[in-house]
Amino acid sequence: MMPQQEVSAWRPPVAGVVEVFHAHFTEHAYPMHVHDAWTLLIVDDGAVRYDLDRHERGTPNGTVSLLPPHVPHNGSSATPEGFRKRVLYLDMTQLDQRFIGPAVDGPDLTDPVLRRRVGQLHTALANRGDEFEAESRLALIGERLRGHLLGQLRRASAFGGAVPDLSVARTLRDLLDERLTEGIALDEAARLVHAHPTHLVRAFSGVFGIAPHQYVVSRRIDLARRLLLDGQPPREVASAAGFYDQSHLTRHFKRIVGTTPGRYARTVTHDRLRPAHGR
The missing domain is CATH 1.10.10.60 (Homeodomain-like)
Structure with missing residues (x-):
């Protein structure tokens, strides 16, 4: 049986959103790579395991994962059935450089309200004419993300301490x-x-x-x-x-x-x- 994949991608006319990406993979594994945008990820079926900054992470039980720009990560299915995910790539107007460290330290957020809002934003982004709703929902999501990350800001460091070279x-x-x-x-x-x-x-x-x-x-x-x-x-x-x-x-x-x-x-x-x- 051949591996299954479904992919849909588009750029909505909503400031701050670089790309919307929906995918269903049964066997695909992402190699180590980086993005120049924030990756806001929810998994609808299955689960994803990934490594971020040399630490193994995962997306169980309806978490919202926020992967920072310029930090290497990979990804693969944590279940035999694969995974179905929805991703928003957000530019630096939504979260600036100071939040990279806290996101590295705690990328997986257990927050049912945030999870529901991200799902609602995906629905709004999929419908032409709902751009104002999408902008409003994105503003609320950004506020909630910043609330999570500000609590960790003092302890966060993108690379941790003094690094040789x-x-x-x-x-x-x-x-x-x-x-x-x-x-x-x-x-x-x-x-x-x-x-x-x-x-x-x-x-x-x-x-x-x-x-x-x-x-x-x-x-x-x-x-x-x-x-x-x-x-x-x-x-x-x-x-x-x-x-x-x-x-x-x-x-x-x-x-x-x-x-x-x-x-x-x-x-x-x-x-x-x-x-x-x-x-």
């Missing part, structure tokens, strides 16, 4: 972000950062919990998703997002997102409410 790792991350689509050779990066290539890779991996090449690929996939949501065809998105060709994009896109760019794009261009069924 933090400056080297951050400098490399800024360089990778600056040269995201054109790319950069490791030797050139080492010269610019004034560090040996091996030390550069070890420092970055030690600080951020993800190898530099994994970071670049996941950031490029985020860019590809945005371009596909804008309606660009996959063949154009590949080069625009920094991939060698469409097959290169497809290989990494399917590994991280769980579906191909073509199927993902069809959920946008045909009907935002109709899932794309994979085989």
Whole structure:
């Protein structure tokens, strides 16, 4: 029996929401990756287990999971039947940088009111004409999330204490972000950062919990998703997002997102409410 997948994705006309993503996976497992937006996740069926900042987490019993931007995480089903999830990707206008640390320390929130409000927001976002309702519900959700995170703020630290080679790792991350689509050779990066290539890779991996090449690929996939949501065809998105060709994009896109760019794009261009069924 082939693994089952259903995916639906769209960008609603609501400020603060980068993407809405609904998926049902039976066997897909996400590799370590990062996003440049906040990931607000609810699971309707099954459960997801994931690693965030080197700690194993999960989504049991109707929790709401808030995964911060730029922090590596993976994900896989915690049940044999797979999982069905709904995700909102929120930009930094909803939660700013100071909340990253508390979200790392406590990403899974047991809050029935918040869980219900997130579900209601998904319903509003799926219906054209309900944008004002969606904006109102998003405002209440943001307020409740900030209430949870403010209580942990003093104890939160995105990476915890003094980290060796933090400056080297951050400098490399800024360089990778600056040269995201054109790319950069490791030797050139080492010269610019004034560090040996091996030390550069070890420092970055030690600080951020993800190898530099994994970071670049996941950031490029985020860019590809945005371009596909804008309606660009996959063949154009590949080069625009920094991939060698469409097959290169497809290989990494399917590994991280769980579906191909073509199927993902069809959920946008045909009907935002109709899932794309994979085989």
